[in-house]
Amino acid sequence: MKYKLLKQYFGYEQFREGQETLIDSILSHRDTFGIMPTGAGKSLCYQIPALMLEGITLVISPLISLMKDQVTSLNQAGVHAAYLNSSLSYAQYLKALSNARDGRYKIIYVAPERLVTEEFLTFAMNTQISMISVDEAHCVSQWGQDFRPSYLKITEFIDRLPQRPVVSAFTATATAAVREDIVAILRLENPTIVSTGFDRPNLYFGVEQPRDRYTALLKNLEDFPGQSGIIYCLTRKSVEEVCLRLEQDGYPVTRYHAGLSDRERQQNQEDFIYDVKPVMVATNAFGMGIDKSNVRFVIHYNMPKNLESYYQEAGRAGRDGEPARCILLYGGQDVITNQLFIENNRDNEELTEDELELVLERDRERLRRMTFYCFTNDCLRTYMLNYFGEYPDSYCGNCSNCLTKFDTLDITPMADAIIGCVRACHERYGITVILDTVHGSKSAKIRQYHMEDNPYYNSLPDISIPRLRQIINHLILTGYLELTNSKYAVLRLTQTSELVSNGTEILSMKLAEEYVPEKKAKKSKAKTVPANVDPALFEELRTLRMTLAKENKVAPYLIFSDKTLYQMCALKPLNKEEMLNVSGVGEVKYDRYGEVFVTAIKAYQ
Ligand code: ADP
Ligand code: MG
Numbered sequence: 001m002k003y004k005l006l007k008q009y010f011g012y013e014q015f016r017e018g019q020e021t022l023i024d025s026i027l028s029h030r031d032t033f034g035i036m037p038t039g040a041g042k043s044l045c046y047q048i049p050a051l052m053l054e055g056i057t058l059v060i061s062p063l064i065s066l067m068k069d070q071v072t073s074l075n076q077a078g079v080h081a082a083y084l085n086s087s088l089s090y091a092q093y094l095k096a097l098s099n100a101r102d103g104r105y106k107i108i109y110v111a112p113e114r115l116v117t118e119e120f121l122t123f124a125m126n127t128q129i130s131m132i133s134v135d136e137a138h139c140v141s142q143w144g145q146d147f148r149p150s151y152l153k154i155t156e157f158i159d160r161l162p163q164r165p166v167v168s169a170f171t172a173t174a175t176a177a178v179r180e181d182i183v184a185i186l187r188l189e190n191p192t193i194v195s196t197g198f199d200r201p202n203l204y205f206g207v208e209q210p211r212d213r214y215t216a217l218l219k220n221l222e223d224f225p226g227q228s229g230i231i232y233c234l235t236r237k238s239v240e241e242v243c244l245r246l247e248q249d250g251y252p253v254t255r256y257h258a259g260l261s262d263r264e265r266q267q268n269q270e271d272f273i274y275d276v277k278p279v280m281v282a283t284n285a286f287g288m289g290i291d292k293s294n295v296r297f298v299i300h301y302n303m304p305k306n307l308e309s310y311y312q313e314a315g316r317a318g319r320d321g322e323p324a325r326c327i328l329l330y331g332g333q334d335v336i337t338n339q340l341f342i343e344n345n346r347d348n349e350e351l352t353e354d355e356l357e358l359v360l361e362r363d364r365e366r367l368r369r370m371t372f373y374c375f376t377n378d379c380l381r382t383y384m385l386n387y388f389g390e391y392p393d394s395y396c397g398n399c400s401n402c403l404t405k406f407d408t409l410d411i412t413p414m415a416d417a418i419i420g421c422v423r424a425c426h427e428r429y430g431i432t433v434i435l436d437t438v439h440g441s442k443s444a445k446i447r448q449y450h451m452e453d454n455p456y457y458n459s460l461p462d463i464s465i466p467r468l469r470q471i472i473n474h475l476i477l478t479g480y481l482e483l484t485n486s487k488y489a490v491l492r493l494t495q496t497s498e499l500v501s502n503g504t505e506i507l508s509m510k511l512a513e514e515y516v517p518e519k520k521a522k523k524s525k526a527k528t529v530p531a532n533v534d535p536a537l538f539e540e541l542r543t544l545r546m547t548l549a550k551e552n553k554v555a556p557y558l559i560f561s562d563k564t565l566y567q568m569c570a571l572k573p574l575n576k577e578e579m580l581n582v583s584g585v586g587e588v589k590y591d592r593y594g595e596v597f598v599t600a601i602k603a604y605q
Pocket of ligand 1: 010013040043172
């Protein structure tokens with residue numbers, strides 16, 4: 001039965017990792033908790049049981065845009081679903097409730113703050129509710145990224161029901177603390193827990209340290225003509241600048257940040273979702289609730305403040321499982337901007353001075369780990385997964401470091417000079433001052449600090465500042481130096497520093513053959529279309545999809561995903577039967593759109 005539904009409504013032949021276990025658990029009426037990365041296919045895990053269970057399933061979801069997207073997607077697949085949230089007028093709301101009472105929907109998405117309103121309670125008490133499914137379940141935890149106090153109402157609501165439905169919860173981001181919170185706060189009873197790990201193998205990760213970011217951005221964009229992607233900037237100002245320049249250079253861009261009016265944000269977001277403006281330039285205010293499956297690249301124009309944010313934002317690429325590219329353009333100024341954000345962050349007014357200091361320290365540490373991501377020469381994916389507590393092989397073959405050829409360089413003399421310099425100035429200064437000193441800078445700061453008198457002043461004049469910075473970062477990463485966690489991070493010696501100075505230890509480091517940072521990520525890039533796909537046919541089908549999207553007023557990716565179009569290009573189905581073999585084409589979708597695509601493919605041959 002579940003396979004039949006998978007094929008009929010969603011057009012897929014097989015379950016992905018974890019899905020079947022989660023579905024079976026729900027169907028056996030056990031509470032169920034799924035932790036799967038973005039794009040893994042969590043929605044299906046409650047949608048399929050919802051279709052099989054007798055009564056109604058309520059899906060709690062934090063954001064209007066998320067609900068709307070999911071409901072449209074279900075309706076496109078032929079499933080009757082609706083949402084109840086503040087975007088409906090009161091009359092629409094009553095109408096939807098009355099339809100629900102008449103049993104017109106199997107799945108209802110509802111905003112958490114609605115749950116305990118009188119009207120909704122009356123409805124819920126008189127309806128058979130078989131399952132409550134909590135999407136984005138990390139929102140119940142204060143330790144999570146996006147805590148929503150209204151999520152705490154969920155258990156209150158469940159307690160009021162005449163019969164406790166089975167409860168399922170899903171999230172992509174849950175550290176151990178957040179996991180425990182979810183189970184405890186939602187009071188999951190002896191739940192089946194499935195966790196499929198954080199890795200997103202279809203994403204290519206790259207770091208570039210370009211001299212000119214805008215040029216580096218354009219170079220990346222060249223590989224994605226007409227495709228959809230997101231460019232994240234750290235500040236509103238740079239969103240404005242980058243968006244304007246891209247517009248002048250003829251790219252179909254729009255923008256999003258907290259400084260725009262609600263209306264404009266809404267409009268721009270829609271332009272993006274509907275591929276009217278497939279490239280979005282935004283601050284981190286953008287993205288929560290964006291389920292667009294055909295985002296082919298996410299470029300960070302600046303380094304974000306921590307890896308949690310980075311992985312979440314980059315993870316918006318390639319939700320359809322097809323190759324997508326995530327590039328971070330690093331510049332030294334990013335560290336300073338983030339430090340300012342951290343030091344000035346007074347979001348939570350309830351914290352005491354001590355608590356605030358702890359939060360600051362945590363944030364500084366997170367920023368540091370983020371910065372090291374930009375400097376490590378080891379596998380980027382492994383670096384991130386380690387951060388999230390997973391320990392895979394240390395070579396992924398799909399990141400800029402795995403694909404760069406490195407030379408091993410003896411850095412003992414440089415390390416000796418740097419460590420000596422730190423010791424001679426009594427561990428009083430940060431990275432920049434030390435760098436400038438050994439490099440022999442004549443800046444005002446160096447003079448002011450009397451660093452010209454340091455015995456190591458100008459001891460490494462021939463080694464470029466970027467390379468020196470790499471070496472210092474390497475020394476920190478490997479524990480030969482330490483950076484304090486204070487507001488102005490200062491370099492300190494460690495127990496092993498001495499081993500370098502007294503010549504017991506020889507240090508070597510992997511360095512890209514010729515340190516031309518712009519070239520770093522270029523050697524192998526994620527292909528924009530798979531090798532077995534004829535780009536011209538793909539273009540045709542994409543245009544057709546756009547036309548249909550406009551006619552039907554739905555987002556193109558809700559008609560067919562990029563992945564489905566790729567398969568059509570590869571299989572070239574010429575009749576209904578062949579078309580139904582394409583992953584992502586179910587009965588209902590075929591009836592709606594199948595024939596036009598068959599016709600287009602025939603015409604192309
Ligand atoms: P998330 O886990 O982030 O909530 P979604 O539920 O939005 O992920 O699913 C991401 C994409 O994967 C969707 O386009 C969905 O249709 C697709 N998908 C889900 N399950 C399968 C499957 N078994 N086979 C193929 N594609 C699937
Ligand atoms: Mg989801």
